[in-house]
Amino acid sequence: MSIFASLAKLDRRWIFLAIGLLVVVPLLTGFHIAPVRPGSRAQGFYDAIEKVPAGATVLLAGDYDPGTIAENYPMHLAAVRHLMSRNVKIVAVELYPGGPPLADRVLHLVGEEFHKREGYDYVNLGFKSGNEAVMSQMGSSIPITFPADRSGKPVGRIPVMKGIENFSQIALLVSISAGYPGTKEWVQQVVSRYHVPMVAGVTAVSAPEYYPYLQAGQLQGLLGGMAGAAEYEVLVKAPGLATRGMDAQSLAHIFIALMILLGNLAALPQRAPAGRK
């Protein structure tokens, strides 16, 4: 039996085992292959936050749920860390029903790290159904759209919401998004109408969709998937989950490229007779 024929009969469970090991071993051992170098899109994200003056308010939209936690959570964490380190106030909203607990976790975790107080330095207004209608309505009035925070406390009694009426009081919109409703809708409903500067952190698979907005200047910066999050972690000098995951991702990408090559080599004997015919 030729080597190609043996390859063609390769049990896919060996492929599963190999990819499993290539992902798990770097995550568990923490060995390091190559340094992460920030690109221009992550630099744009970082610069936009750097431009926000201390004491200003940022709207943080956490539009994702645990399905994309591996990609969105590290960038969410790094963005909140960057904002809080600069003493920027955060108003968080979520348009995914599964989003509020993740936003809460990020805000509380980083809030404790920087000694920030809930209600004074940050607030999570929680989930609201309505997709684009919510975004549009926030342009008229944020307190009417979100009359209470996620635990039911009226926004009138939340100090960080004092003076926040609509997007005019928002210095930057930070969208951490897994799909619909998310970054694209925020650009269409808010950036194009109210001209609020915006940056986005999105899943790798959806990132190409936002390149036109980035090139048009409607997005100031873009983090695409775990790679984007890792680049941003390097910029904020807080290597974390994404930086650790990049070695696993590097090996997995090489393995998948190798699988494409081997798969085509294995198919060579089947193709040759057909070609002659």
Added chain:
Amino acid sequence: MKREVPLIISMAAGIFVLIGFFVPHPLVRTGYDKIQQWVIVVVAFTYVLGMANLMKLNLDQIQRRAKDWPYKIALVVACLATMAVGFQNGSHYLDDGTGFTWIYNTFYSAMSSTMFSLLAFFIASAAFRAFRVRTVEALLLAIAAFILMLGRVPIGSLIHPVLPQAADWLMEVPQNAAKRGILMGAALGVMATGFRIILGIERTYGSEGGS
């Protein structure tokens, strides 16, 4: 009458919201805001409808002992239990230590992440079994895939320093051009459909079929 009234309501609402998007005058804005609030309330009700539909479908299938009916019992029980725990926790259902947070972290979060993680295994297996370079187009796709897969991760610059730059060029020039074309085409299509609905040419929402 049954046909004309929904048509007139759709036409009036469509024209008014379209004007409201561009005209910030308080006279228009007040009504526009009111409609947006109605939309938010209506969308919230779709969750109730979705829940009712889910229950109806699954309870019916359980009763008929349809295929995989034990899984449907698990779904209904999990759904009702999560709702009951959420209602019992009240407005503080997301606080640390509540039953709802426990369900979220233990089941929902873990299972959702697992489903997403399985993609790595399927992609690797599919790369070996399904990605066949049989045509020039497939060869171009394979070359682009290789450059992007290797150029977008840190190891790419170790393999060759040009790889990350080539990956960036692919994303910012050919990919962006294609994506821009698709976006513009889709936007024109949405505008055309919107106008057809507003003008009453497209009436499928009234379950009447085409014009």
